[in-house]
Amino acid sequence: MSNKKIWKIFFLAPIIIYVALLIALPLCYILLISFFKSDYYGGMISTFTIQNYIDVFDQVYVSVFLKSILIAGITTIICILISYPFVIAVSHKHPRTQKILMTLVMVPFLTNSLIRMYGWLVLLRKSGVINQVLLGTGIISEPLSLMYNIPGILIGMVYTLLPFMILPLYSSVSTIEPYLLEAASDLGASKIKTFFKIIVPQTLPGLFNGSLMVFTPALGYFFIIDILGGGKMMILGNLIKNQFLTARNWPFGAAISIILVLITSLIILAYRKLGGKMDDLGGA
Amino acid sequence: MKKVMKISITIGCILGICLLSGCSKETNQVVNVLNWSSYIPDSVIREFEKETGLQVNYSTYSSNEECLAKVSSAKEGTYDLIFPSDYMIEIMIKREMLEPLEQNKLQNINNIDSFYLNQSFDPENKYSIPFVMASTVIAVNREHISDDITSYQDLLNENYRNNITLIDDQRIIIGIALLANGYDMNTVNEEELEIAKDWLLKLKPNIKAFDSDSPKNFLITEESDIAVLWNAEAALAYQENHNIEFIYPVEGSALSMDNFAIPKGARNQEAAYQFIDYILRADVMEKIIKSYPYKNVNQATQSLLGPDYLYNIASNIPTSIIENGFYVKNIGESVKLYDKLWAEIK
Amino acid sequence: MKKIMENVYLILVFIFLFLPITVLILFSFNTSSLNIVFEGFTLHWYQDLLQNRTLLESLVNTLIVAGISTIVSTAIGTISAYGLHKYSFKGKNLVNELLYIPVVIPEIVLGIALLSVYTLLKLELGMFTLILAHICFCIPFVIISVRSVLEGMDSHIEEVASDLGASRFQIFTKITIPMLMPGILSGAQLALTLSLDDVVISYFTAGPGANTLPLQVYSMIKTGITPDVNALITIMLGIVFILLTISTVVQLRRLKKEDVR
Structure with missing residues (x-):
């Protein structure tokens, strides 16, 4: 074998093995078992059936899908609303300050996301810090229900996923040429007009990128629902987790996962159609 | 080049250390225990390790179904000792997932009160030995709730909005809904289940949270004033807050007997026997019961337990309650009905 | 104002x-x-x-998992990014597409998919399966990060070095890697962060003896956290x-x- 060939193998073998064994194989296997039948209590019978996919369209599970999409959608919108003013405000600072501020954004996220959820639990519960402070200052007389409900879940989701919106938005805002904004204000454009006519179109790639990186994980974060939602709600993450770990109906769990993958693929397809680059997604 | 060398040497060192620490772990004799969360205090495990030189790898689950899933999705022999309840023992025996127990390896086996042996799920205790017993109970914070509560139906009271915590266990909670409506807790009749579902949907506005691992915290932090939970959790909540009262509803409670069992192909069976025998010791069981006051089944321990335990109906469950209670039973394929119902409620 | x-x-x-x-x-x-x-x-x-031995052990496990998976995924990621840039082969497009899967699909799907394959292959759940899972979701991020530097790199330098008689190995270690260093480092940093932060995939792929800090905290949140955490x-x-x-x-x-x- 020529020297050149050996080098080619050296550079390509790891990636091919990796993609085959750790990406293609698991996904194909999930696809395969989604057509299996589950026997009572956990075994799988390797016949071909599409019953699992028919079951997914039961009203119960469709409503789980809708709830998940709603939660993930609201999370994405809140993240957008928080991030836009934030990155614009940051971009008005001196470059050095910008660097420091953006590093500060990342600091809380270098701890584990569960640890941060625990911090919120300490803050939000009935006897938690926020209620104690509000009660102590006499602003409220009865403790507020801040968690074990939808607002609690949303706080957790937004908090966990916010940097995935801030980072791509920031990098696209910082590419806007300052003269564009000056020109707009010279021509008498209102702030709102400048925002929608210049800033939004210029940051569209970052916006799509961020939305994608917020929306899809939000569909699956079962631990936030468990901790801040009090286990009262079921989103896709919990449903899949239950099928694999509690109900032990792997084929059904696999079918739900495959549909989730399809939904994600549709979103990615839209992202690409709109000119998004796949490599930008990994930069967060 | 120097830089690259330096980096690769550092990386090599780190990898070496990691591998070494990984290897050194293997040389110790281990026992892989899979148990309910909040069941055996950490100190008991540490003392066992000190006494025997064995290393305990301890992991937890919060429902029988999760235990089944963990054991059967892991490679055979991964776990050495598990603690499934009654109906799960039956299922595991049927699926040939358990090793027959050699009782002669357990010196302390006679400590177990014979009243709890030879239950229907394992008539000759061939595969399992009772560890503790538990019952569901309603715990109420009397500082905030003074109403008379005697039945599950009383939980539907509109004044309890967002104030009740339930265990996160589908068979138990659906079972309670069935009991509330006068049905068999293990029914597979779809109409009866439909009625149970409607009852739970009516209860839902009152539900603060579903939590299996530590529902007592909801009572202690006064996050909710009512909880349907396992007896020991209620007793522990009482230790923190004496305003808590226990009620065994007239319809009967859900019972559970948790057992030692060794999964098929367990690699460290000798160590598992050592662990079981250690726990069956009167003084060890006493420590466990004092930390997690479930119903004790060890007669040698009973005399060591003080009045705080014996006269508390949440820890020392009265016999009349056990006689009036119901076990979850294996219902086979129909468990799917319960799965779906559970998704509908949540 | x-x-x-x-x-x-x-x-x-x-x-x-x-x-x-x-x-x-x-x-x-x-x-x-x-x-x-x-x-x-x-x-x-x-x-x-x-x-608190349980807690300290879980910390050590977390660091071992994060350390090994960062090093391995950075190494494989760097080599692969270079390979994909330099060579063309049948199915390259497919490989490129598949690479994005761990980046975009919800973590839970990757978690259960890996769990099922481990079960299929009868791999014992533990540190090894956990590290493998972490390597799996880190590699694409490293590749993307290294690739962004590769695309701006001047390939003439390598050609010149080759003309001057440098071996393939010398070129890669002395010229390519140092030039790619910023991308490699930011890829490694990303891999480390992702590994430390992960909850969902670890939840499905860890086994006895592989209790990491997040998993420990997860069970403690439910049973009551002590302030030593x-x-x-x-x-x-x-x-x-x-x-x-x-x-x-x-x-x-x-x-x-x-x-x-």
């Missing part, structure tokens, strides 16, 4: 971002064990932490903060130099 508004807004967002961890740090010095009201100052929990978190945050400060100062110096130029 506008400036004040902007500053107020920035401060509000930072309060939101830092509130939960500040509270945890504060309570690590609290005499009461309930994490409810601050009663007095103590270092008691830091002593407790040294006694807060102490541990505080120490970890302290270390992270020092490392970040150093790296930021270095980068700021560089920015300053560019300003002067």
Whole structure:
């Protein structure tokens, strides 16, 4: 074998093995078992059936899908609303300050996301810090229900996923040429007009990128629902987790996962159609 | 080049250390225990390790179904000792997932009160030995709730909005809904289940949270004033807050007997026997019961337990309650009905 | 006026971002064990932490997993990014597409998919399966990060070196890697962060003896957290903060130099 060939193998073998064994194989296997039948209590019978996919369209599970999409959608919108003013405000600072501020954004996220959820639990519960402070200052007389409900879940989701919106938005805002904004204000454009006519179109790639990186994980974060939602709600993450770990109906769990993958693929397809680059997604 | 060398040497060192620490772990004799969360205090495990030189790898689950899933999705022999309840023992025996127990390896086996042996799920205790017993109970914070509560139906009271915590266990909670409506807790009749579902949907506005691992915290932090939970959790909540009262509803409670069992192909069976025998010791069981006051089944321990335990109906469950209670039973394929119902409620 | 508004807004967002961890740090010095009201100052929990073997073990496991998966995924990622850039082969497009899967699909799908394959292959769940899973979701991020530098790289330098008689190995280690260093480092940093942060995939792929800090905290959140966990978190945050400060100062110096130029 020529020297050149050996080098080619050296550079390509790891990636091919990796993609085959750790990406293609698991996904194909999930696809395969989604057509299996589950026997009572956990075994799988390797016949071909599409019953699992028919079951997914039961009203119960469709409503789980809708709830998940709603939660993930609201999370994405809140993240957008928080991030836009934030990155614009940051971009008005001196470059050095910008660097420091953006590093500060990342600091809380270098701890584990569960640890941060625990911090919120300490803050939000009935006897938690926020209620104690509000009660102590006499602003409220009865403790507020801040968690074990939808607002609690949303706080957790937004908090966990916010940097995935801030980072791509920031990098696209910082590419806007300052003269564009000056020109707009010279021509008498209102702030709102400048925002929608210049800033939004210029940051569209970052916006799509961020939305994608917020929306899809939000569909699956079962631990936030468990901790801040009090286990009262079921989103896709919990449903899949239950099928694999509690109900032990792997084929059904696999079918739900495959549909989730399809939904994600549709979103990615839209992202690409709109000119998004796949490599930008990994930069967060 | 120097830089690259330096980096690769550092990386090599780190990898070496990691591998070494990984290897050194293997040389110790281990026992892989899979148990309910909040069941055996950490100190008991540490003392066992000190006494025997064995290393305990301890992991937890919060429902029988999760235990089944963990054991059967892991490679055979991964776990050495598990603690499934009654109906799960039956299922595991049927699926040939358990090793027959050699009782002669357990010196302390006679400590177990014979009243709890030879239950229907394992008539000759061939595969399992009772560890503790538990019952569901309603715990109420009397500082905030003074109403008379005697039945599950009383939980539907509109004044309890967002104030009740339930265990996160589908068979138990659906079972309670069935009991509330006068049905068999293990029914597979779809109409009866439909009625149970409607009852739970009516209860839902009152539900603060579903939590299996530590529902007592909801009572202690006064996050909710009512909880349907396992007896020991209620007793522990009482230790923190004496305003808590226990009620065994007239319809009967859900019972559970948790057992030692060794999964098929367990690699460290000798160590598992050592662990079981250690726990069956009167003084060890006493420590466990004092930390997690479930119903004790060890007669040698009973005399060591003080009045705080014996006269508390949440820890020392009265016999009349056990006689009036119901076990979850294996219902086979129909468990799917319960799965779906559970998704509908949540 | 506008400036004040902007500053107020920035401060509000930072309060939101830092509130939960500040509270945890504060309570690590609290005499009461309930994490409810601050009663007095103590270092008691830091002593407790040294006694808590379960917690310390889970920390060691976390560091081992993060360390090994960062090193391995950075190495494989760098080699692969280069290979994919340099060579063409049948199915290259497919490989390129498949690479994005761990980046975009919900983690839970990757978690259960890996779990099922482990079960299929009868792999025993433990440290090995956990590390493999972490390597799996880190590699694509490293590749993307290295690729962004590769695309701007001048390939003539390699050709010149080759013409001057340098071997393939020499070119790769002496020229390519140093040039790719910024991408490799940011890829490694990303891999480390992702590995430390992961909950969902670890939840499905860990087994006995592979209890990591997040999994430990997950079970403790449910059964009641003791303040020694807060102490541990505080120490970890302290270390992270020092490392970040150093790296930021270095980068700021560089920015300053560019300003002067």
